[in-house]
Amino acid sequence: MTVRGRELLHVDRLDVAPGAALAVLGPNGAGKSTLLRALARLGRYGVTGDVLLDGHPADPRELRRAVAAVLQRPILRRGTVRANAAAGLRLRGVGRAESARRSAPWLDALGVGHLGDRDARTLSGGEAQRVALARALAVSPRVLLLDEPFAGLDATTRTDLLADLRAVLDGLDTATVLVTHDRHEARALAAETALLVAGRIRQLGPTAHVLDHPADAACARLVGYSNVLPPAVTGRPGLLAARPETCRVSTDRYLVSGLAVRGTVRRIVPLGGGTRVDVDTPAGTLACLGPGGDGLEPGRAVVVTVAETDVRALETDDLAPATRGDPASVGRSG
Numbered sequence: 001m002t003v004r005g006r007e008l009l010h011v012d013r014l015d016v017a018p019g020a021a022l023a024v025l026g027p028n029g030a031g032k033s034t035l036l037r038a039l040a041r042l043g044r045y046g047v048t049g050d051v052l053l054d055g056h057p058a059d060p061r062e063l064r065r066a067v068a069a070v071l072q073r074p075i076l077r078r079g080t081v082r083a084n085a086a087a088g089l090r091l092r093g094v095g096r097a098e099s100a101r102r103s104a105p106w107l108d109a110l111g112v113g114h115l116g117d118r119d120a121r122t123l124s125g126g127e128a129q130r131v132a133l134a135r136a137l138a139v140s141p142r143v144l145l146l147d148e149p150f151a152g153l154d155a156t157t158r159t160d161l162l163a164d165l166r167a168v169l170d171g172l173d174t175a176t177v178l179v180t181h182d183r184h185e186a187r188a189l190a191a192e193t194a195l196l197v198a199g200r201i202r203q204l205g206p207t208a209h210v211l212d213h214p215a216d217a218a219c220a221r222l223v224g225y226s227n228v229l230p231p232a233v234t235g236r237p238g239l240l241a242a243r244p245e246t247c248r249v250s251t252d253r254y255l256v257s258g259l260a261v262r263g264t265v266r267r268i269v270p271l272g273g274g275t276r277v278d279v280d281t282p283a284g285t286l287a288c289l290g291p292g293g294d295g296l297e298p299g300r301a302v303v304v305t306v307a308e309t310d311v312r313a314l315e316t317d318d319l320a321p322a323t324r325g326d327p328a329s330v331g332r333s334g
């Protein structure tokens, strides 16, 4: 997919089966929204290739009928919640009474049936997003495109909504594509996950596997294995990666087992449930997330340690952040 000759997205193939959910996880600017626009054939882009429905190339009209989308900021119209939930069906030419009858169960399924008479513009962010989802699902879409719909919600609201949506989708034949930069959303909603970096899919497979066995440094950072260690530091072949949650800061000079990297404390960052200690090492700054930073101060010589079971070996040795135009290399994992 190109805009004015610049390639924004280069995806060889991406399949989502009826009833399945695929998460596309990528950092800001990776091309996630562009991918959804490509799937719905929206916008003025140069597109090479096809969007297939049931194996047949679909034209923009067919796609408009088959696809429903929910965006990060729900666009609700003036009027009641009930009228908003029915709006998608009304747009497709369904009569007023029939639209109301068919959309009401979706408001119930998403836990906002009791708000039917409320002015939609008085809803909280979480409630509004539930109404937007009900409106999308009411048209019985064959394809549901979700563009970071949970991003603006607080953690509890998001967790509840993800669980409710997952339960609703489980009973449907709808193929769902969720784009997000949050790996927890991918885990909560999708059986398969694709990692999109700089417009290309770098890894694709079962969500649990992709999130725990990143293929390269860019994928590792995306799924929370943000401490990437080159051979020069570990003395082992190939790149290794570890999650900050599994890295410990030790003032002990001797390590019994696992991986150890010497460094000096850069700063200590108190967080909600613990402390992050940033340690400057020859591998760059490593983050260690744990219960406390007691007895540590900036400048102190320490050792960052990781248990062997928490270290992941990356498939490629490319340390450089991915840039647009990299050759495509898609790891199918799992």
Ligand SMILES: Nc1ncnc2c1ncn2[C@@H]1O[C@H](COP(=O)(O)OP(=O)(O)OP(=O)(O)O)[C@@H](O)[C@H]1O
Pocket: 003, 008, 026, 027, 028, 029, 030, 031, 032, 033, 034, 035, 181
């Ligand atoms: N119409 C356009 N014209 C020019 N560049 C565009 C256009 N649409 C998108 N881009 C560029 O394509 C890249 C991908 O944009 P996109 O919005 O798809 O990223 P994203 O992964 O959804 O990011 P975010 O998480 O920040 O929303 C960005 O560099 C963006 O500036």
